[in-house]
Amino acid sequence: MSNKTDDSPWNSLEVAKLLVTPLVVALLGYFVQTQLAAQAKQTQQLLAEQAQSWQQNQRLSDRRLQVYDNVRVDLNRIYCFVEDVGSWKEDNPETVISYKRRIDREMQSQRAIWSQKTFSAYLAYMDVAFLAYSGVGQDAKIAT
Numbered sequence: 001m002s003n004k005t006d007d008s009p010w011n012s013l014e015v016a017k018l019l020v021t022p023l024v025v026a027l028l029g030y031f032v033q034t035q036l037a038a039q040a041k042q043t044q045q046l047l048a049e050q051a052q053s054w055q056q057n058q059r060l061s062d063r064r065l066q067v068y069d070n071v072r073v074d075l076n077r078i079y080c081f082v083e084d085v086g087s088w089k090e091d092n093p094e095t096v097i098s099y100k101r102r103i104d105r106e107m108q109s110q111r112a113i114w115s116q117k118t119f120s121a122y123l124a125y126m127d128v129a130f131l132a133y134s135g136v137g138q139d140a141k142i143a144t
Contacts, residue, residue, distance in 0.1 A: 060113060067110045074099035082129045082142065097139050100130060 080086035081096045091099075107114075107122055114122070126132075131141040 063110075063113050067106060067113065071103045071106050074103050078103070078129055093142055096142055100126070100140060 077091055078096055078099050080088040081091050111119060129143055131143050134141050
């Protein structure tokens with residue numbers, strides 16, 4: 001007697017392969033797609049954060065340049081007077097002290113935009129150029 005199920009080319013293993021293979025491929029595709037979407041989202045977030053950081057740094061740089069533009073001429077006049085170079089003869093001690101006051105006002109009011117190193121360098125230069133705290137109510141003296 002012959003068994004008809006043995007003669008059939010569609011045994012249970014073949015049927016299982018036909019059903020399971022598309023399911024496995026579909027699940028793998030879903031997981032890969034999910035991971036790719038998550039990575040794309042993380043990349044977009046990182047790019048957005050970098051763009052925001054760049055914009056903040058650009059605004060800070062612009063602000064620093066604006067403050068520098070406000071003080072550069074007076075700072076140069078102080079340098080010329082202290083070092084006796086350039087236009088130093090055009091100024092007198094009173095005007096040089098007034099330059100210092102304007103620069104101090106601008107720099108101190110904008111202290112937060114400067115790095116500690118930059119602001120320390122500014123203070124160190126002013127300490128070399130002027131003798132501050134020479135008495136109560138006394139103006140700073142020019143160190144020449």
